Amino acid sequence: MTTYDTNLLPTLPQLGKATAVALAVAGAILVGAVLPAEYGIDPSGLGKALGLTQLSGGARPAAEVTPAAGTAGAATVTKTTxxxxxxxxxxxxxxxxxxxxxxxxxxxxxxxxxxxxxxxxxxxxxxxxxxxxxxxxxxxxxxxxxxxxxxxxxxxxxxxxxxxxxxxxxxxxxxxxxxxxxxxxxxxxxxxxx
Missing domain, CATH: 2.60.120.380 (Jelly Rolls)
Structure with a gap:
């Protein structure tokens, strides 16, 4: 019969702390990097400082933007005269x-x-x-x-x-x-x- 040392397993409070830290880090990455880079939303200002807001593409009001055929908007072409x-x-x-x-x-x-x-x-x-x-x-x-x-x-x-x-x-x-x-x-x- 095999026995396991349960003292090596994390306790519920330790699991709770680890989960809270992981959620805090994920939230910081979401607010500081993902939102500015993907959507141009930068509540912290960190995305602009790191140049991530330029990755979102933003609107191009002066040029015509057309989705490529068959891609449902995945790729765009910007036309100009x-x-x-x-x-x-x-x-x-x-x-x-x-x-x-x-x-x-x-x-x-x-x-x-x-x-x-x-x-x-x-x-x-x-x-x-x-x-x-x-x-x-x-x-x-x-x-x-x-x-x-x-x-x-x-x-x-x-x-x-x-x-x-x-x-x-x-x-x-x-x-x-x-x-x-x-x-x-x-x-x-x-x-x-x-």
Missing amino acids: RAFRSDAMNITLQPGEGAEVKAAIAKGEQFVFSWSSEGGPVKSDMHGEPFNAGPREFSTYWKVAQQESGRGTFTAPFDGIHGWYWRNKGTGPVTIHVQVSGFHDKLFRPTPEA
Whole structure:
């Protein structure tokens, strides 16, 4: 006859505590990651800080979105009347120097971007502002203190200019290589205001 040591099994209070901890962790993951990434709902603000709200896709009011045939909405195609274009630019930043590159793009239109820094990491800030915006009228999308590259897809939330600011915080020159392909009007360096 086999006997079992019941002292090795968890007690009911221990099981209750483990279940409560598991539910709390699951709830935190749901609120902090799943809701922002899947549905664009971000009550804690953590999803925006981690860039998860961009994964939800969101509505694209300026473009026509059509479900692919036979998929019941599983895949979408975004149609546009704008011409497709590709642009590339290189900028060399001396120590302490900063520069901007922007793309003019209409609300709902998209571009794919890739940039890298040769010579070391840079401070980077991806942001945008409406055409003829005031000095403090802008939206920040992605900001990192030290980064050597960035890439992704961007959908313009409003008509305006959207792009990057880089600052070389190192001790030697850094060259930024940026490429943008999509349905933007132009890629350019804004002139500094006097």
